[in-house]
Amino acid sequence: GAGVSQSPSNKVTEKGKDVELRCDPISGHTALYWYRQSLGQGLEFLIYFQGNSAPDKSGLPSDRFSAERTGGSVSTLTIQRTQQEDSAVYLCASGRGVLGSTDTQYFGPGTRLTVL
Amino acid sequence: QKEVEQNSGPLSVPEGAIASLNCTYSDRVSQSFFWYRQYSGKSPELIMSIYSNGDKEDGRFTAQLNKASQYVSLLIRDSQPSDSATYLCAVNRDTGNQFYFGTGTSLTVIP
Numbered sequence: 001g002a003g004v005s006q007s008p009s010n011k012v013t014e015k016g017k018d019v020e021l022r023c024d025p026i027s028g029h030t031a032l033y034w035y036r037q038s039l040g041q042g043l044e045f046l047i048y049f050q051g052n053s054a055p056d057k058s059g060l061p062s063d064r065f066s067a068e069r070t071g072g073s074v075s076t077l078t079i080q081r082t083q084q085e086d087s088a089v090y091l092c093a094s095g096r097g098v099l100g101s102t103d104t105q106y107f108g109p110g111t112r113l114t115v116l
Numbered sequence: 117q118k119e120v121e122q123n124s125g126p127l128s129v130p131e132g133a134i135a136s137l138n139c140t141y142s143d144r145v146s147q148s149f150f151w152y153r154q155y156s157g158k159s160p161e162l163i164m165s166i167y168s169n170g171d172k173e174d175g176r177f178t179a180q181l182n183k184a185s186q187y188v189s190l191l192i193r194d195s196q197p198s199d200s201a202t203y204l205c206a207v208n209r210d211t212g213n214q215f216y217f218g219t220g221t222s223l224t225v226i227p
Contacts, residue, residue: 033215042120042204042219043160056214091159103208104150105215107159 002026004094004108012114013082021077021111025094031103032075033095034067036088043091049075050097082115089113119143120207122218130226135192137221139205142186148208149181149188153201154220160204164190195225
């Protein structure tokens with residue numbers, strides 16, 4: 001079946017503009033994660049959705065960042081008033097949402113965001 | 117202290133040798149441990165997961181977990197040039213299902 005897909009693959013924007021990044025998880029996966037990865041850095045957790053539960057937003061770096069997940073499937077990460085330090089690759093991952101801690105994440109190809 | 121620490125490398129090994137990648141984690145309640153491989157410009161792909169102390173083998177890959185020492189490693193036997201990538205260690209606690217990633221170890225296998 002299809003893997004996790006993300007769009008756009010690349011986004012160049014001007015400082016101060018808003019951007020929306022989209023993630024389509026693997027069908028049937030109830031867990032969805034957003035990360036960002038800056039050049040040469042590890043993955044920084046942003047937000048986690050699990051089914052209909054309230055999302056874990058503890059990783060969002062500022063109130064300019066928000067995310068939603070409609071119908072328990074597609075997710076959109078929105079960055080308002082973008083800053084140059086927001087430039088990174090934004091990765092989405094989905095998982096089966098297995099209870100406990102044995103879930104496995106499958107990553108999408110990422111969106112490379114460049115803020116000029 | 118970071119949740120997950122890895123030696124950033126670069127680690128270079130000759131083709132056919134064993135590559136050893138190490139990872140330590142800070143939270144004793146961590147329950148699940150993962151190794152991901154990330155080629156340059158690509159997204160991470162899962163190689164191994166391990167949940168119990170000891171060794172877990174899958175083909176040329178062996179993951180080793182020692183919860184008492186808070187240490188997890190990945191051994192790659194008969195290393196191939198195609199194994200050249202950055203290897204990310206990830207840890208999941210029992211609560212919240214939040215994953216913590218190390219910054220990765222860059223591996224180069226020299227033909």
